[in-house]
Amino acid sequence: MDSVQQSSPPAPSFWIGSVPVYGDVILAPMDGFSDWPYRSICRALGSAMSFTEFMRAEFVVQAFEHVAARFFFREEERPVAFQIYGDDPDEILAAALRVQEKRPDVIDINMGCPARKIAHAGAGVGLMRTPLKIARIFRRLSAVLQVPVTGKIRLGWENCRNYKLVARIIAENGGAAITVHGRTREQGYGGQADWDAIAEVRALVSIPVIGNGDVSSVADIERMKNYTGCQAVMIGRGAIGHPWIFARRERESIPLAEVWEMMRLHLQRNMEFYGPRKGYGLFRKHANRYLLLQNLPRQRRIQLLTQPDASGFLALLDETFAELETRLGV
């Protein structure tokens, strides 16, 4: 008898339309942070899929060559969701068709950005003030596109917390999943995310719900999942400087040497992707977070972050970590 047992492939955690997703923790789209270098690092560590930073539909339509880098990904990162935003259904459709040529797995519509310039112009969370427009957008996109369409929402605008209406509209007009950030526009990124609202959406619609807001530890991942019943948890700020959260490893458990190695890898990937100068420049805000989590004296952190180039930064980084290791006796 054959003693070799055939192991069956793992079952997907959930599906976005026809796209299987393996895993239940996802890096949030974050303008200025979740670029390709960081997305690829988080995906390799366990983020179940990748969302690109948002991009304005108008820019996609008018000058795709200039913004194409935002949508870069490698095959091993699939599933990849491209996120776009806008206020005009025709323009959003045109942009979606344009980005679809780059073969994403999913196209996601941002309905959560609270920035005044965007929201007051009727895009981002401003779109939640025009639910009928959302219906039109999802109906048309889901009919025309070859990939599933998803939406990322907040709870609403000011006192009009119409997230349940909007969630139903998305689900009933062909949307394949919804991410709910449990805050209103007014709250920005302050206050506490309302997980009860995420649970309400989960109970209301039959498409997958990705819960988002205030998950900053491994324990929080389980807490949000249990509390809301959501299919997956999306992590934004809690993942900056701590990509290991996707491997379900708490901050305190990461050895110093691993932090040091990760910073070098992240910087190197940034420089490959953007070129040395820009890559180093953009890396510094990530470096700030890696270093903050190591509780370095402020002066040393500033000294590191004000190094004029990557080689100066890396030399001082080596010195700093050697000192820390000696102090900690590791």
Ligand SMILES: Cc1cc2nc3c(=O)[nH]c(=O)nc-3n(C[C@H](O)[C@H](O)[C@H](O)COP(=O)(O)O)c2cc1C
């Ligand atoms: C710097 C920054 C940039 C962001 N950019 C985007 C974006 O491009 N698209 C989007 O849908 N949400 C964006 N967000 C919102 C996050 O995806 C997420 O909904 C929010 O940070 C709440 O999750 P958290 O509590 O885990 O950070 C951004 C948030 C931050 C802090």
